[in-house]
Amino acid sequence: MSAPIATRPQFAGQRIKRLEDPRFLTGHGQYVADIQLSGTVHVAFVRSNYAHAHIKGINAEEARKDPRCFAVLTGAELAQAKVFLPGAQNAPLPALAIDEVCYVGQPICAVVATDRYAAEDLAETIEVNYDPLPAVVDTLAATQPNAPKANLAFPTPGNVFFHMEHATDGIDDLFADPQVVVVRQTFRTQRQTGMPMETRGIVASWEPGTASLTVYAATQMPHGLRDTLAAALHLSQSKVRVISPDVGGGFGMKAPVYPEDVVVSFLAQQLGRPVKWISDRREGILADTHARDGLHIAEAAFSKDGLFLGLRDHMISPAGAYPLGLSGAVAETVLATLVLPGPYKVQQYAWQIDGVLTNTTPTGTYRGVWGPAATWVQEGMIERAARQLGIDRVEIRLKNMVRKEEFPYHSVAGVVYDPGSYQESLQLAMEKIGYAGFEEERRQAAAQGRTLGLGIACFIEPTAMGVMGDEPLTVPNDVASIRIEPSGQVIAQVGISSHGQGHETTVAQLIADQLGVDVQNVTVLHGDTAAVPYGGGTGGSRSITIGGGAAILAAQELRQKVLQIAGHLLEAAPEDLEIADSTIQVKGVPGRTVTLAQVAQTAYMLPQKLPQGVEPGLEATKRYTPPPITFSNGCHAAVVEIDRATGAVKVLRYVVVEDCGKMVNPMIVEGQITGGVAQGVGSAFLEQLVYDENGQLMTTTWMDYLMPESTDAPKVDFGHIETPSQNPGGMKGMGESSLIASPTALVSAVEDALGVWVGALPLTPQRVLALAEGRQEDAGA
C-alpha cells in the first residue's frame, strides 16, 4: 500500500525543532510527580527483605494508630477483594504478597499517609515476620533438578516454566559434516534495567459521582494499563481513564502493568480520594522490571570458503520470581528466534528456549529486547569464523548478506525481510570508520605503545509489528483521528504515546504536509484513554511507522474532503487545486483561493454550501495495520583504545549507518541513535545489576549501578541510507537499533584490539585486563 506523496512535502524529512520543547525548557512539563490533586494522600510500600520466605505475620498496629495514617493494605485484603494482576500461564500475580515472598523488593504492604515523609515513617514501623525459604538466584542453578523451587505457588513442577524448540531438517547432518567448520561460544549478557531518569509513578483518583477511576501514570501504554486495571479491579473499561502525562523516559521498563499500579488504584477507590505513589530510585532498582541476563549457547557451521550454513542457539533466560505477561524470559528469546540469522542467508537453523524462575526481580523488556544478544551471537559467530578461516571480516559479511536484488527475502526463521541496504550500509560504515587504512593506523599506534581495535556490528531491526499469530504481543495496528477546527487549526489524536520520542513534532510534520498547513498549526494529542481512540502506545519501534502511517492515511482522507469542498466553493475540479499555507488555490490562478478556515467553517456551519452527498464536519479517523514486520537495518563501527595497564577502554571513533526508510525528522532519528549508543556503552562497559548468593541486590543506588556520563559517551558520526518501506510515507521504525548494535560493535572492537573472544558482559576494566593478560576465566568468558 503505497501512499501518494503529498503535493509539496515541506516538513517530512526536515530537521524541524520540536514543538513540545518550550514547555520542557521552561520547567513546565507535567510529569506524574507534578500532578497535584487536592486532598491527595501518599503511599509507601513495605517490601520484602528476603529473596524467598513465608510471611508468618504482619504487625501494623503502630502504623494504624498513627493520626497521619489513612490506611494499611495487605495482600490478604486484596485477595479477599479478588484483586490480582494477570500473569503468564494463568497464574495470577499477587499485587501484594499473600503468604510467600519470592524476591527482595516485592511489595508486601502499602501504607497511606498525609505525605510521603510520613508514609515512610509508618512503613518503618510495620513488622513483617518472615520464615526464610531456600532461594535460588543463579539461572543455570535454578534449572537443576534438585534446585529449590523459586515460587512455590507457581503451577509448574520445576523452575523451568517455559520451553520451546525448533530445528530445520538436516541441521544435525550439517553440523556432523566433516567438511564444515564449526565455531562455538557461550554469550552471557548481564542483568540490566531501562533506568529512565524519571521513576515510575501513579496518581489515582476515584470519582464517586460517576463511580469511575482516573489514573495518571508514567506508562508507555495507556490503553494497556487501562485494560489491565479495569480487569483487576472488576470495573468496566469505560469507567477507567488512564492519562499518561509527560513521561520521563521508559525504554521498555514502563510498558508493563505493575503491582503498585493496581494497589494505588484500589486504594483510591477504597479511600475515595486521590492517592499518589512516586517510586524512589532505590525501590525502582529493586522492583522495576529487570532485563537481559540471558545465556546463549551458540554454535555455527561455515563452509571452508566462509558461507554461513547453519546456526544453533540454546537460550536460557530468567523470568525472575513471577513471569509477567510479557516476561523478559519470553520476549528476549522468542523474538530473538525470528532474527538470530540477522542480515545473513543462513540455511539451517535450530533453537531451544528455556525460561526459568529464580528468586530475583521479574524481568521484562528493555530497549532492543531480543536484539542486543541476538546481534552479539550473529556477529560473534561471523567474527569467529572469519578469524578461524582467515577471511577478511568485511568480506565474509558481504558474502553472506542478503543482496539488494534478493528482497523480499524469506529467512530460515520464517520471516520476510523487506527491502533494505545490508551490504551498502556495511560498506558505507567501513568507509567512514576508515577500515581500509586501519591496519596501518593500528601499527602506528602500536609503535607508540597504544592498543587499538576496530569493531563491527551489522544489524537488522524488526520494527512496527503487525499481525503475527493469534496471541499478539502488542496491538498490531494503530490509529489517528484528525479534525480541522473552524479556525483551520488541526488537532490529531493518536494512539501512540510519546515519552521522549517527539511525536508531537513528527506526527505533526506528516499531517502538515498532507493538509498544506504549517507544522505549528497541528496539535498532536496522545496519552489519554478518554481523548484518543484505542491504541498500542509506544514500544517495539512501532510509533512512527504505525501511528504515523495512520496519521498519513487520516490526513489524506481529510485532504480529499477539503479539496472536494474547496472545489465546490471555487467552482473548480478538486484535481485542479493545490493546498499551501492553509490556503486552497486553483493551480496557476493566484486570485482564486479559499482558506482552510473558510472550508472548515463551511463544513461545520454552512452545510447548505457543501457539495451534494458530502457530510458536514471535517474530521477523519483511520487505523493502519502494517505488514507483520518492517525491517530497518544498518551498521555500527567503533575504534577503541585499550589501556593495557588498567584495562580501561576509550572509544575513539564511532560510526552509525542507519537505514530506517524515509526519515521524518533526521534530527530526532540521530538523537535516538546517540542515546542508544550511549546506552550501549553502558551495556558493554558499565552497567550491571548484581545479586549476592542470598538474593540480595547489591546495586540499589546510582553509586553502584553505573550509567554512562557525558565523558563516557562517544561522538557519533552518521551515515544515512533511505530504503523506503511499503508503509505510508515509506518509514521504518528505528527506536531500538542503536542499542541493538552498539554493545556488539564495542565488544567486537575490544576483541579485535586484544585478539581475544568475549563471552560475558560488562567489560569492566578488571575484566578487560584479565582478557588482555589471557585470563579468560577471570574475564567470565
Added chain:
Amino acid sequence: MKPATFSYAAPRTVEEAIELLEAYGDDAKVLAGGQSLVPLLNMRLAQPKVLVDINAVEGFDEIVEEEGFVYVPMRVRHVQGERSPLLREKLPVVSEAVHQIGHPQIRNRGTMCGSVAHADPASELPAVLMALDGRIVVKSGDGEEQITPEDFFLTYLTTSLQPGQLVTALRFPLLPPNSSAAFVEFAQRPGDFALCGVAAYLHLDEGGTIAEARLALMGVGGTPFCAEQAEAVLQGERPSAALFAEAAETVSQEVDPDSDIHASAEYRRHLAKVLIPQALEMAAARLGEER
C-alpha cells in the same frame, strides 16, 4: 527516599556548636556540606535525632597560611580548595586531588573537613593528608587537639571522633625545599569514588637521594593505607624508574584490599602497582621542574 524526622540547629559559633554536640552526644550529627550525610539520611541509613548545621558558623571559611602550615577550616568547600591560589601555589597536590572529588555540584557544597570526617576509604583527601603528614584539628569542650591521620582513621567510615568533637580544620605543612607531592587515581567514570588512588611525597637531600618518601593509598582497605615498606625501599635511593617499579612491587605485596562489587582485591592490588610509579614519577618530575 525521605529522611526520618530530626531536629535542627544552626549555631553561629564553634562554641555553640560544640555545646550542642556535647548536649546531644550520640544523638547528634554534624551537618557540613551534606554531600555524604544527606544521601544516608534520605535512605534512612542514618537517623540522628539532632543535626548541628555548621554552615551558619561565622568564619572558618578561608584557607590560610600560618607559620609554615596551611589551614583548611571546616566551612571551606571543595571548590575553594580546588581554586585556592594559595593551595595551587604552595600545595598543588591538594587542589589536584580535590578536583577529582565527585562532580562540580558536589564540590560546590561538600567541605574538605567533611570529607575527612566522613572517612570514606575511597576518598581522596584522607590519603593526601596522610602523604603530606597533615593533621586533623579537632575541638571539643576539653580544648583543641591535632590528630595524625594514622590515629584518626580507624576503619570504614569510622574515625576517632567522639561525641562532642568537631573537626575545625585540616592542617597541611608547607613543602620543605627539595620536596614535592603528586596524586593519581583510577575511577571507572570521572566523579566516581576511585577504585584506587595514590598520594606520593618525595623529599630529596642535597645529593639527590631520597631523604624521605611517603606513600598513601586509597581504595585498598578500610582506611587510607600508609605503604611503609615501600617507603623504606625508596629511602636513601636515587629516584629512578627501576626504583619506583620496585616500590610498586613492594606495595602490591603490602596492601590487603577487599573485594566488592566494583573491583576484586586482586584488581585493586594491580591498580596500586600501576599507580605508584605514576605518582612517584609525577612527584619526581615536579622536583625536576623546581630545580
Added chain:
Amino acid sequence: MVIPVETATITVTVDGRPYTATVEARKTLADFLREECGLTGTHLGCEHGVCGACTVLLNDSAVRSCLTFAIQADGQEVMTVEGLAAPDGTLHPIQQAFWENHALQCAFCTSGFLMTTYAFLKENPNPSEEEIRETLTGNICRCTGYQNIVAAVADAAARLRGEKHTQPVGGV
C-alpha cells in the same frame, strides 16, 4: 544554647520572589520548591546526589537540591529553571540553544542540565568540548547520549559571548 527545632517558618527567595512556609526540618529544598512553591520544574531522579536532575542555584552556585534542606536555605536566594526565561517568556540563550540543538528528549533531566550550564558558563564563558563534558558529568541523561547537549552548551556559550551561534543540529 541554640534549641534544635523540628519545624520552622522559613523564607526563601526563589527566582526573585520570597516564599514563606512552615516546614519540617527534614524537608529537602527540592521538595520545598516542588510542593510549597509549586515549582515542579526541579526534578528528582535519584535523591542521593548522583544524577543532577535536581540542580538549582543556591546563592549563585549550582547544588543538588535533594541534598540540601529547605531550612538551610532560609533567608537565601535560590534560582530554578522557572527563573531562566525572561518575564515576557523569551527563552534564555541557553534554553534556545538546547532547543535548536535537540538537546532534550524526555526532558526529565533538562532542568538540571540548564542550571548546571547556567552556572558553568558564568565562570567559563569559552569552554572547550573537554571542559564541557567534564562539567556535565554531574548530570545524567539517559535519552540523548549527551552529543547534542554538549553541542548545545557550546552553542549557548557562543550566543552568550555575543557571537553568531554555532551550527545547530536542528534549525527550522
